[in-house]
Amino acid sequence: MAAVKSQAGPGAMQSTAGRKKGGLVRHCVRENADVQKHQQNSTLQSSLGLGEEWTANSEQSDTLLFLQSSNVSLPYRSPESVEMDEIMAAMVLTSLSCSPVIQSPTQRDPLPHGPLDVECGGGELSDSGSSGYWSWEHGSVSPAPSQTDSSMGQLADEGLHMELELGARDELETRRCKISSRGAYRCLWPGCGKVLTSRVGMKRHIRILHLGGPEQSHREEDFYYTEVSSEEEEPTPPSPSLSFTSGPWSSCSSTPSQPTSREAPPSSSALSQSAPSSVWQIHTEHLYQVTHACAPFEVNMSPDSASSCDWTSAGLQLRPQISMSRSRSISVGEQWLQRNSVPSRSHAMSASPSRGHCSIRKGRGEAKKCRKVYGVERRDQWCTACRWKKACQRFPD
DNA sequence: TGTGCCGGGGA
DNA sequence: TCCCCGGCACA
Incomplete structure (x- = not known):
């Protein structure tokens, strides 16, 4: 915590970046080493070691001192190699622009061996591995830039999440490192959208530009960026953070949609949809x-x-x-x-209530009746029924 | 509107 | 029981 503050001072941008870069490598390596140590030794000792490192870091404002102090915390590394690595890293990165985007692999190529047989877990710092720490492209960048990150992010992490399981965190960090090696990070801060190739850089960008300065690190920045990788959409560890980040923005973007369905049903569109x-x-x-x-x-x-x-x-x-x-x-x-x-029918029904109940008047047949045959003039020739206005018996249907 | 026909009523 | 007719349904 304090280390973060001291490192992220206004004038410590570049050095901080360098530290982060260099530190990220070492972070992963060391952390994996720690894991192994945990497996081999007791977790308590490892934790104590970390705490010492952070305490020392918190008291350091100079990059070199920081690196040196960091070296102290790595008993398993060759102090010379580590020191050289970090000094070189600090120099290179200090000479570089602040923007991690500029950091191209070519600049790290000068130190490119050791493709890291020293995977994140492999790790014990072999001499070749020390140079390999700075290899950005080589797949196992996992051990990459996390030394300082460890001193920064990890500080915050441990400070805030001491209780987190180390294994899970290692896995997350490992995945982050791998992702950071290939993908880019896009700032999800509203209206920003800046894309950086470095997670650390992105975090710093968010922390400084959006979160109101280095004082407010606290890993909040994790919630405000996402990986933008060409190959993966691998759900990064910050999957919760992604969901959270997508939350506000998605809520903003979805605000017009959800309310549309919820609050504006009377609109024409809603009406048409519900039509x-x-x-x-x-x-x-x-x-x-x-x-x-x-x-x-x-x-x-x-x-x-x-x-x-x-x-x-x-x-x-x-x-x-x-x-x-x-x-x-x-x-x-x-x-x-x-x-x-229907007036006539209703009238008829009401006019002849007595007939409505049982009389089913059969349809008018096609056969001619006496009336038609003989006509009204010759009514005397009609059949009796016809005369009596009954059903014709002469020409029945 | 004309026709067929049912039902009621009077003689 | 016969005859007449009012009235309705249907074409």
């Missing part, structure tokens, strides 16, 4: 109302007609209306239809 169901509902309601309110429509209202929108009745015109007034309007319309289209 089918509404139409169906209207149909259903209309059918229900027709079924219950108007018998004449019931005959015509088949589901097919409803689905095909073959609405010829006044009810169709009432569809767009609101449901509350809809039923009422439909009933009114159908009442109107009843009044206008």
Whole structure:
């Protein structure tokens, strides 16, 4: 914590970058070494070692002193080689621009051997490995720039997450290192979108530019960047952070969408989207109302007609209306239809109540009756039934 | 509107 | 029971 503050001072940008770069390598290596140590020895000792290192780092403001102090914390490394490496790293990186983007592998090539047989876990710092620490491209960059990162990120990490399992963290860091070796990091800060090739650089960028300065590191920056790699979309350790980062932004971006569906249903689009169901509902309601309110429509209202929108009745015109007034309007319309289209029948029904209950008048046959055959003038020639206005017996159907 | 026919009513 | 007719349904 304190180390982060002291290192990230206003004038310590470049040196900090250098430290980070160099440190990232060593971080991974050392950390893996620590893992092995944990496996071999006790975890307690390792933790104590880290704590000592951080304490020392926190008290150092000079890069060299920092590196030296860092060396102290690496009992398993050859102090000379480590010192040389870090000094060189500090020099190279100090000479470089602040922007990690500029850091091209060619600049690290001068030290490119040791493709790191010393994988993150392999690690014990062989001499060749010391030069390999700076190999950025070589696959096992995992041991790469994390020395300082360890002193910074790890400081914060350990400071905040002492209780985290070391193994899990190692895995995460390893994956980060691997990713950082190939991909880029894009700042997710609203309106920024800056892309850096270094995770450390990105973190620093976020911390300084967005989080209000180095004082607010606390690994918050992890939440504000994401890897942009050509090959992977590997869910980085910050998968939670990614989800979190995507949260605010996605919430911002999705704000128009979700509310659109949630808050703006009355909009035309929402209405149109919901039109089918509404139409169906209207149909259903209309059918229900027709079924219950108007018998004449019931005959015509088949589901097919409803689905095909073959609405010829006044009810169709009432569809767009609101449901509350809809039923009422439909009933009114159908009442109107009843009044206008079925008056005679209703009148007939009411006029002859006695006949309605049992008489099923058969359809009029095609056969001519006495009336037609003989005509009204010759009524005397009709059959008795015809004369009596009964069913014709002479020309029955 | 014309026709067929049912049902009611009167003689 | 016969006859007549009002009235409705249907084309």
